[in-house]
Amino acid sequence: MSAAAIDIQKIATLSRLKLTPEEADLYQAQLAKILDYMDVLARYDLSETEPTATASGGRNVLREDVARSSFSSAEALSNAPKSSHGQFQIPKVVE
């Protein structure tokens, strides 16, 4: 699992992060070094080992389908950088 050839711009696009060329170079080099270190895991035979997703044990947690109170529209919008007519405002997505 050599990390030499990370396509950092592709990863940045998936991450929705705009990187400057300097940042791209820096993160490319740092990630390669960090991922090389991850090779320490290669020494273990994991073919018989189940994955752990959480330490509290995987189980479904369901509740009764009953209505409960939540934020009002004004409370939900209170931290929005831009809102209009009781709704979040985003840049135009259709012409």
Next chain:
Amino acid sequence: MSLAHETIASLRRRLVKREITSADIVRDLVAFIETKNETIGAYLSWDVDAALAEAAKADLNSPLGGVPIAIKDNINVTGQPCTCGSKILAENYRAPYDATPIKQLRSAGAVPFGRLNMDEFAMGSSTENSALGVTRNPWDLGRIPGGSSGGSASSVSSALSIAALGSDTGGSIRQPAALCGVVGLKPTYGRVSRFGLVAFASSLDQIGTLTKTVEDSALLLNHLCGHDPLDSTSLDESVPDFTAALGRDIKGLRIGLPKEYFIPGIHPAVAAAAQAAIKQLEALGAHIEEISLPHTDAGVATYYILAPAEASANLARFDGVRYGHRTASATDILDHYFSCRAEGFGPEVKRRILLGTYVLSSGYYDAYYLKAQRTRTLIRGDFEKAFQKVDVIVSPTAPSPAHRMGDLKNNPLQAYLEDVFTIPANLAGLPAMSVPSGFAEEGGKKLPVGIQIIGKSLDEMTMLRVAHAFEQASGLSHLNPP
């Protein structure tokens, strides 16, 4: 002596007798914060009016009645900022609700007061990754306080708070506690609700306490635990009175020393303090035995795959629409996302989002993420085996005392390796705490170091019992920096 130097326990005795009021404590804290915070940098903000209003209403007959508790700036308190040490939340976010542990503290009469600095989104071990301010170690102002709960630890250590809440994903309570000479406790995963804690790595995050004494950590823990339907990982388990652990002897208790944690490369003063602590525990009647946690060397790699993977998903919510920084320059919606996040997040957060996205991306998921989930199983198995033989596990908390500011700034991998002793408890979901175990001398300054006590799942009680017995015997309690 100012009330700010006192513990929860001693303040409560005086509050119950009506010798002092809650407002007296708030005023003493404010006097200290106004003179010392500029140097220490523990707090990002503090709302005196809100605290005094709550202090006036506090029910002094409640178990924590009238005691101000300082809060790490990633736990929501209604009406207060919750910056997570990030520019992306610094401009105008005000929490519209209380995190569940804050609700619980309030119903026990405590007064949440002040917002503590931290590594941005809790990513780091030095608090140097905060985008909003520098926090210093009260024992040596040229050194880091540890992190990510560095504001919490430095505030407790320098009497800028009575006690504080922090969060611990890979050691973020225990390591700064060790480096600042205070007590830091991370409960069993699921013991304390995560509702209202800004998520970093959801399968590892846990809220806990930073206090001057072990007694205070038990007092606080009593009012943080319990089932919460708003957190699907919250455990529906009964909560004992943790103060019952205090003052009990540890005769016959079995303490395991993992041989993989006592290795060359540990700072000599850390090793010496750990050995002295073990002698002391033995003198108190505990049986000491060497154990093995054979997959310890997989811990750091496992953690730095899983935690960034979870972080990359959790931090997707910062879209500049519902809350947080919004770019002024976007031309379309995609550009809006790219720019809001590029302008709002700092370098360590970007590094971990990129790393997490990479290990989850098509073609690499099996090689990294799934593999790390499997090595996590091996690490949990190590502890399950060890705890068939011993009651608690003891080790140094961190391999070295506080580094100088900037020492690890340009070497992220080296910084990650410093978490080697604290990460496994998070991966296994176990309770773990750090108590002061002595000092290292560097450049004529005394630097605190700590020992870590790891308990069985849901057995905070035995962990606290050992911590309290050690604290009482060592006298390393309620330490005051020069």
